[in-house]
Amino acid sequence: MHPLSASRLANIEPFHVMELLTHAKALEAAGRDIIHMEIGEPDFPTPAPIIAAAQTRLARGDIFYTPALGLPELREAIAEHYRTRYGVSIAPSRIAVTAGASGALLLALACMVSPGSEWLLTDPGYPCNANFVRAFEGLPVGIQVRPEDRFQPTPEDIERHWNERTGGALFASPANPTGTLIDETVLGDIARCVAKKGGTLIVDEIYQGLTYEQDARSALSISDDIFIVQSFSKYFNMTGWRLGWLVVPERYTRDIEKLAQNLFIAASTIAQYGALAAFLPETIDILEQRRAEFKRRRDYLVPALESLGFHLPAKPEGAFYAYTDCSTLTPDSHQFALSLLERAGVAVTPGLDFGVAAPRSHIRFAYTTGIERLEEAIDRIRTFLAK
């Protein structure tokens, strides 16, 4: 007589791309050359000043716990970053340093999701968000965002989906998988709408800094009453360090601290000391060069994909993804992705991972590999499609 796992598990999906990645690695182990465009991870190593700061700290040997909400000097450095780069003033006491953006999402949702409450998310969107809501017994509600709105929600979407059980909304800018931004005026209207209804707004800004037309502002410019989820993984190239942060509306800081003490104890000490070097001018110089490189890749990849028949309903302005409609090329993007991997050695992410609205007609390409490899991928896809 064995207990069943909790019912929430039945509704939590694995990442489909992981199976594809396993398959890709098996092919590589058998000697095949695979071009990886499936992974949401920058291909650049962590900038040298961050490595050096971590090495210095490691050499001391006493790698003890930090306070639950993070090193005071790192919380101050993050606040200073908001002030100088984004022109917003945030008290360091509102910043909780976490184990990746995952830790920040977990704290925010553990704090705000009541059992049975509904949470508005976008479809397509980052697949884990719905599962975080489910973990705390909330109900994710997908807003089918439209290409004509650049796959971002509108205040009308909020009005249409809101009911007496709705607890709040979680949106991303730049977004995964689409790479689009929420217009600041629209987000302002959304924030007012959510506030009027007595709900909670969470904005995922983990791709902030990786925008290619403009240095996008933070939602903190609009209101102090928004939870902001952030990460050192993407712009700062620190994925494997597992460090991020949450900006917390003032009145929830005590609740978030209690949760952090209990659920995490603290984030990685080594990562926090490394991150102290993330805002140095020499680090930012490196990161801005890489941002320019991501822009070059996007500017190459998007028209190249279009020339092959992939349709981009909304040009990506940030992150490192091209979210394409492939419905004129295949009726089933999942099967297409498998064939593309096996026959052309190009790994991409099928739409299945990003929602239920139109998963079979979309594919996400990540430009997290160099331009020469992107060119090789385009050649391979062209040959694949011609067969």
Place this chain on the structure above:
Amino acid sequence: MHPLSASRLANIEPFHVMELLTHAKALEAAGRDIIHMEIGEPDFPTPAPIIAAAQTRLARGDIFYTPALGLPELREAIAEHYRTRYGVSIAPSRIAVTAGASGALLLALACMVSPGSEWLLTDPGYPCNANFVRAFEGLPVGIQVRPEDRFQPTPEDIERHWNERTGGALFASPANPTGTLIDETVLGDIARCVAKKGGTLIVDEIYQGLTYEQDARSALSISDDIFIVQSFSKYFNMTGWRLGWLVVPERYTRDIEKLAQNLFIAASTIAQYGALAAFLPETIDILEQRRAEFKRRRDYLVPALESLGFHLPAKPEGAFYAYTDCSTLTPDSHQFALSLLERAGVAVTPGLDFGVAAPRSHIRFAYTTGIERLEEAIDRIRTFLAK
């Protein structure tokens, strides 16, 4: 109109010792010398071979995500550690590497706690356990464990507290705050009892390796059907690295992997490469010397505390805590701890952090500082009590 945080927050307590620690740091900043016996953290730096392994990996710069359940070679090294040191054979596929034991507890409870289910814990016990249960909408039920049972539960306790809503039980050996072990025969009876009732048994072994009479066996010797929560923090002196692991009964490995992918992505890459050196003979040599030092401290501290009037109902056999009954010295251990800090400069943890059964009559002393400091603390407490 502001939303309230989720109702679970009202039942989650902050650590009381944190307020005391803040107070202690303020006193230190004002020039006072404080002896820290309140912190559950080894005072030893991370062993040099672990530091060196992390430094070598950091120098490469490419600190990318690992698989969600951890580096395959680390999962194998952990399995090998169980085989050679504890004589149990565990498939590496059953090991999930996590961000500290906190991450392991979170995965196990997210997987097994259904809303409204009751979970049996010990009182006194590690305070976060009840809050993890609450985070997933379960109801923690404290078993008042007795000094005559060495503060560990019995099969009769399970029978007495089990009802149709009970989902499982979570116990620790060695335990915090008492430092006592569960007798292996008793644990076997408990495991059979829980299995017969169709419940889940989770055993916290984060202090494994830190035992002073014997090299305690793992609960895995009893059954493959127990979740084991483990940590690199305590025996391996890696607190600030935030690394631990969960041993998962075979049939839940897929659920745990889904949860890890969604809630964490992965544990720290640097910490995992460091931990590969944790099982090297030269590291174990260092750790065994430190274990001997902890034993010397315990053997000094326990009789010294008893000579001052602190009563130890059960001699600690492991971890680095002495859990004392101070009811002949004070009616209120919380107030006593505050006075002891302010007037004698000795920081300890009041019983309030470990349960509701007898919090005002107990104090936990951590022997996470050197013998000379422990002697100084005993002198100060003696003077304090004489006033």
